[in-house]
Amino acid sequence: MLKFSEVASYAWLGEFEMLKHSHCKILSKPWASKANREVAGKYFRIVRAREGIHRLNIEISRLQTWVDTEDAHLLEISTALTTTNTVLASEIRMRYEEHRHINNLHHIRLQAIYNLHGYCGNSVGQGNGVDKDQSAVLEELRGADLIEVNKYNEAGKRKERKEMESTRKESTWYNEMDSLVNPYPKA
DSSP, rough: OOHHHHHHHHOOOGGOOOHHHSSSGGGGGGSSSHHHHHHHHHHHHHHHHHHHHHHHHHHHHHHHHHHHHHHHHHHHHHHHTTTTTTHHHHHHHHHHHHHHHHHHHHHHHHHHHHTTTTTOOOOOOOTTTTTTTTHHHHHHHHHHHHHHHHHHHHHHHHHHHHHHHHHHOOOOOHHHHHHHHHOOOOO
């Protein structure tokens, strides 16, 4: 008797000996062909990719709206508090400046997405919060190679870890604590 676990473990239709010898001519069906199954798999991957693009278009417009709303809200609160509480207003204004600098990066990236040839989503707002230092931010980003930066960053972290490890091993305190925690000597 066939068990479900056995049936589920078969990867290919051709492994079903029982189906090969059935009277229904299962192997002559279009879905029994490996090429047809691969084409169907690719088709459904394309369908899922289109759904993903639709979801991304929605998320892109949400991000644009959120960035614009955050900038406007912080500026509005800062301006409103200028007359009643100047200390709080200046603190919120500093937060606004920090957020605006970061949000300008978001605006630049969003604008690059809007300029893509195949982009088909809404371009709501299109960065009404981008300020004068956008060209400075673009210039800063222009020569940056993110992959190399990450490689150097990882290499720097590894070097720091090795230095910390060697310093820690030289420390008598570390050796004493290690002997208390690990009673077996290292070979």
